[in-house]
Amino acid sequence: MSHNRIDITGEKFGKLKAISFTPGTKDKPGRWLCQCDCGKTTFATAGALRAGQRTSCGCSKSDATSKHIAKDAVxxxxxxxxxxxxxxxxxxxxxxxxxxxxxxxxxxxxxxxxxxxxxxxxxxxxxxxxxxxxxxxxxxxxxx
CATH class of the missing domain: 3.30.730 (GCC-box Binding Domain)
Incomplete structure (x- = not known):
């Protein structure tokens, strides 16, 4: 069975830019290597990127948590x-x-x-x- 994969190389999804595709296995879908604006890299499926489920390497969540803690801390x-x-x-x-x-x-x-x-x-x-x-x-x- 042939899959027609859409090439998203270079596209931005939030803070993530798709760099290259890594084919999957029968048990695991293919994933995209993405570069985050913060400099880190991470892998994500095209579906998660397009659906907005993955928009950063996790640095956005860390930033939000740090801001919440700082606001709440004395x-x-x-x-x-x-x-x-x-x-x-x-x-x-x-x-x-x-x-x-x-x-x-x-x-x-x-x-x-x-x-x-x-x-x-x-x-x-x-x-x-x-x-x-x-x-x-x-x-x-x-x-x-």
Whole structure:
């Protein structure tokens, strides 16, 4: 079966410019090597390029994420992260407190200025929760 491929060499799709085609296999479609405006190269299918699903190497998403974080951050602490939901593996029902089966202890931790600070290991869950709440008051409260 013959495929009539449209030559898109040199065409721009957002920040991507199609450079050359790499034929596919029976399991994988052919892809275009593309040069991004930022200088990086990436591969994309012609369909993804034409549909607008691929418009950069990923640098646009990184730029948008960085701008969002910078807008949301105060002294390196993201305010929105202070209100985020519990982690799916959280076993205590309290943010920053979880049970470690291998140690048979509760651990309390808190994120602050892009770092995770361990607050300690506790035999009693209530002690771990108290340590977390105290750290929230000291570290997070000024940023809320």
């Amino acid at each position: 002294d390196g602490t993201r305010r929105s992260a202070l209100k985020s939901k519990l982690h799916v593996r959280n076993t205590s029902g309290v943010k920053g407190v979880t049970y470690l089966k291998d140690r048979k202890k509760w651990v309390a931790y808190i994120g602050f200025q892009n770092k995770t600070k361990k607050l300690g290991y506790f035999k009693d869950k209530d002690d771990a929760i108290a340590a977390r709440k105290k750290a929230e008051q000291e570290l997070h409260e000024p940023y809320r």
